[in-house]
Amino acid sequence: MLNKYPLWKYLLVLFVLSLGAFYAAPNLYAPDPALQITGDSSAQVIDEQTLGRVTRALEEAGIDHFGEMIDPRGRNALVRLRNAEKQLIAQAAVSKALGDGFIIALNLAPTTPDWLSDYGAQPMKLGLDLSGGVHFKLEVDVNAAMERRLETQLNEVKRLLREERIRGFVGFDNKGRIEGKFKTEELREAARAVIAEAYPALMLDRVDADDNWIIYASMTEQTRSEIADYAVSQNLTTLRNRVNELGVSEPLVQRQGQNRIVVELPGIQDTAEAKRILGKVANLEFRLVARSDALPSERQRFDYRSPDRAGSSEWLERDVIITGERVNNAAASFDQNGQPNVNISLDSEGGQAMSRATRNNIKRRMGVLFIERKYRTRYETGEDGVEVAVKMPYDEKKLLTAPVIQSALGASFQITGLDSPGEASELALMLRAGALAAPISFVEERTVGPSLGAENIRLGVKSVQIGLALVALFMVLYYRVFGVAAVIALSCNLVLLIAVMSILGATLTLPGIAGIVLTVGMAVDANVLIFSRIREELRNGLSPQMAIHAGFERAVATILDANITTLIVALILYAVGTGPVKGFAVTLSVGIVTSMFTAIVGTRALVNLIYGGRRVRSLSIGGRNATPQGAEA
Numbered sequence: 001m002l003n004k005y006p007l008w009k010y011l012l013v014l015f016v017l018s019l020g021a022f023y024a025a026p027n028l029y030a031p032d033p034a035l036q037i038t039g040d041s042s043a044q045v046i047d048e049q050t051l052g053r054v055t056r057a058l059e060e061a062g063i064d065h066f067g068e069m070i071d072p073r074g075r076n077a078l079v080r081l082r083n084a085e086k087q088l089i090a091q092a093a094v095s096k097a098l099g100d101g102f103i104i105a106l107n108l109a110p111t112t113p114d115w116l117s118d119y120g121a122q123p124m125k126l127g128l129d130l131s132g133g134v135h136f137k138l139e140v141d142v143n144a145a146m147e148r149r150l151e152t153q154l155n156e157v158k159r160l161l162r163e164e165r166i167r168g169f170v171g172f173d174n175k176g177r178i179e180g181k182f183k184t185e186e187l188r189e190a191a192r193a194v195i196a197e198a199y200p201a202l203m204l205d206r207v208d209a210d211d212n213w214i215i216y217a218s219m220t221e222q223t224r225s226e227i228a229d230y231a232v233s234q235n236l237t238t239l240r241n242r243v244n245e246l247g248v249s250e251p252l253v254q255r256q257g258q259n260r261i262v263v264e265l266p267g268i269q270d271t272a273e274a275k276r277i278l279g280k281v282a283n284l285e286f287r288l289v290a291r292s293d294a295l296p297s298e299r300q301r302f303d304y305r306s307p308d309r310a311g312s313s314e315w316l317e318r319d320v321i322i323t324g325e326r327v328n329n330a331a332a333s334f335d336q337n338g339q340p341n342v343n344i345s346l347d348s349e350g351g352q353a354m355s356r357a358t359r360n361n362i363k364r365r366m367g368v369l370f371i372e373r374k375y376r377t378r379y380e381t382g383e384d385g386v387e388v389a390v391k392m393p394y395d396e397k398k399l400l401t402a403p404v405i406q407s408a409l410g411a412s413f414q415i416t417g418l419d420s421p422g423e424a425s426e427l428a429l430m431l432r433a434g435a436l437a438a439p440i441s442f443v444e445e446r447t448v449g450p451s452l453g454a455e456n457i458r459l460g461v462k463s464v465q466i467g468l469a470l471v472a473l474f475m476v477l478y479y480r481v482f483g484v485a486a487v488i489a490l491s492c493n494l495v496l497l498i499a500v501m502s503i504l505g506a507t508l509t510l511p512g513i514a515g516i517v518l519t520v521g522m523a524v525d526a527n528v529l530i531f532s533r534i535r536e537e538l539r540n541g542l543s544p545q546m547a548i549h550a551g552f553e554r555a556v557a558t559i560l561d562a563n564i565t566t567l568i569v570a571l572i573l574y575a576v577g578t579g580p581v582k583g584f585a586v587t588l589s590v591g592i593v594t595s596m597f598t599a600i601v602g603t604r605a606l607v608n609l610i611y612g613g614r615r616v617r618s619l620s621i622g623g624r625n626a627t628p629q630g631a632e633a
Contacts, residue, residue, distance in 0.1 A: 016496070027502065029113070051068055096379065127512070135263075181212045371395060533555045
């Protein structure tokens with residue numbers, strides 16, 4: 001019989017639509033505004049006492065909250081709020097109550113029922129313009145990058161002068177310049193020649209003072225500008241790597257002005273973790289443990305970071321062997337005793353420096369120094385009487401471990417003595433993503449909140465509804481029963497589109513909604529082609545059943561040609577576009593694929609159910625109805 005699907009094909013279409021409806025259903029459940037509290041160290045545990053301080057702070061601030069919960073591992077706590085407008089006020093209140101050492105981040109807590117989430121059904125991630133996600137503005141401390149470069153050059157100058165046996169005192173003066181004092185003019189000139197050859201970009205000035213022959217080395221303005229630009233560019237790359245480690249879809253990490261970087265993380269679920277990882281200004285320094293007879297000017301004392309060794313400290317040499325910037329790769333693992341460690345791979349220059357330093361110091365100990373930028377919070381009352389939190393940055397330098405060098409190390413080795421697997425994973429992530437060339441600080445944090453985001457969603461949904469209503473009205477008036485079938489298929493297409501985007505974890509933005517509106521219009525193009533072909537076949541004298549069969553069969557090639565060319569354009573947009581353009585391209589691409597299925601297979605199934613396998617004298621397709629010359633099976 002013509003125009004009649006076998007049972008399995010109807011069941012297949014029904015199964016696909018049911019599956020689509022299931023995975024699209026989570027989008028009906030709006031998330032709750034929430035605060036997420038986590039420690040600034042992965043080893044820090046959030047307990048019931050901490051959660052109690054949080055809830056008391058919210059109650060004192062008059063902020064309604066509910067659904068307080070602590071992660072089973074004690075890594076973070078989540079508190080849901082009744083009113084999204086109170087998120088920033090709640091964040092300030094909790095930050096003041098807990099003090100330093102905690103990160104309080106804005107979040108959106110999902111409300112998807114367990115019967116959906118247990119099978120992997122999750123709502124679409126919403127872009128910043130639709131209120132899901134977080135916006136950070138970070139400032140790069142370029143002065144710290146210059147100080148770090150000068151410290152490195154100072155250590156290198158000391159090493160070069162020792163190797164050349166040029167005696168003198170080398171350090172920093174009160175203007176931040178490298179200062180070398182020598183007993184004779186000959187020693188100064190020899191030092192000047194060595195420094196000029198090794199660092200031609202340094203400006204060298206000679207000064208005679210009393211019995212000292214002095215040379216000053218400072219950076220040129222061009223060098224300072226290059227270092228500042230490198231620091232921002234390197235931090236930009238590092239932050240992109242860290243965002244990739246977080247697994248965020250369609251992030252935005254871009255430079256703003258001379259020393260600021262904007263990071264937008266649409267659809268991210270764990271904003272506290274993102275803030276901690278992005279803002280973690282951590283680096284490593286490998287130094288030899290100082291000998292007992294070392295001069296005070298040649299050594300520094302550092303405490304251990306491990307709580308198990310609280311109060312213990314070591315004297316380390318001031319000279320740095322390598323820093324974390326030489327790390328190519330890092331992976332957390334366990335040693336033969338089941339203790340957490342980090343496997344380190346260095347670049348060629350780092351491997352050579354490590355080999356050179358360790359082969360002559362076997363049986364000595366080497367300290368692994370962990371350097372972390374932290375902040376102390378001070379509350380000040382402004383002129384308007386409003387209390388303002390002021391963040392004061394400082395660098396905390398603590399020892400991770402100081403093992404004995406058993407043999408010469410190369411480009412691959414292990415860091416042992418870590419507190420926990422969580423600390424090992426976090427350290428490996430930061431080293432693998434790259435060390436920051438300069439400290440960064442958060443100068444702005446926000447979610448594109450309930451007002452603008454909700455308005456964008458409302459207007460976006462309204463545009464889709466208006467577009468669907470106008471298309472449906474036209475199709476029903478112009479194509480009658482066939483138009484009804486097209487409208488049902490179009491509705492199914494929207495469900496499948498939302499389901500596929502939810503499964504893929506795609507981020508829906510305002511341009512993405514525009515892609516959905518465009519898909520609504522384009523999805524019926526295939527039906528228009530098919531129905532126009534059926535009407536043409538009727539005018540050519542074919543019976544209704546033959547006209548339906550010929551219309552669908554002969555229009556498919558044209559539909560495929562039109563949609564494939566549009567799909568190619570969408571893929572090109574995704575490949576070369578950024579941010580909103582990619583969001584539009586993703587929605588358009590998925591919409592093209594789902595619309596071809598619903599228009600060709602779905603609409604055909606509905607038409608077959610209405611007209612298939614029985615005698616038909618005319619078709620309700622608008623225009624001139626056809627009456628068959630004879631019986632049609």
